[in-house]
Amino acid sequence: MSVISVAALRASLAEHFPQGSQYGELETVGDGTATMRLTVSEQHLRPGGTVSGPVMMGLADVALFAALQTRIGAEPMAVTSNLNINFLSKPKADTDLVCHARMLKVGRRLGVGEASLHCGDDPDPVAHVTATYVIPSRRSG
Numbered sequence: 001m002s003v004i005s006v007a008a009l010r011a012s013l014a015e016h017f018p019q020g021s022q023y024g025e026l027e028t029v030g031d032g033t034a035t036m037r038l039t040v041s042e043q044h045l046r047p048g049g050t051v052s053g054p055v056m057m058g059l060a061d062v063a064l065f066a067a068l069q070t071r072i073g074a075e076p077m078a079v080t081s082n083l084n085i086n087f088l089s090k091p092k093a094d095t096d097l098v099c100h101a102r103m104l105k106v107g108r109r110l111g112v113g114e115a116s117l118h119c120g121d122d123p124d125p126v127a128h129v130t131a132t133y134v135i136p137s138r139r140s141g
Helices: 006-016 018-023 053-072
Strands: 025-030 033-038 079-087 097-106 110-119 127-134
Touching: 006 018, 006 025, 006 053, 018 053, 025 053, 033 053, 053 079, 053 097, 053 110, 053 127
Parallel strands: none
Antiparallel strands: 025 033, 033 097, 079 127, 097 110, 110 127
């Protein structure tokens, strides 16, 4: 069961990370999972008519951050310490980019997750991402 609802997570992202909305919209969350969708527009493209790498990385990072929040609650100070992306094929410029993120392990100080990016409903991913997040210590008092 999810620690935080999609509505609460959307509100938290809007308050603490409003620039994240440029990378898409949070569609669903679950226990350690999140799905985001980016409606691709001209601003997301690079020469050659494909979605730029930084946009794909941003989408994956926000989706993985959201997936982490479902395990630890709304914690805006959790930060990315490592992100690795493998570009597998050229994404289509005229199709939404969908990111499915899931946490592989969440400990007291670190969370590790992976994400796959897809063009719409195509089952073949266009990119695979792994990332690690540092979770701030929770001090009482």
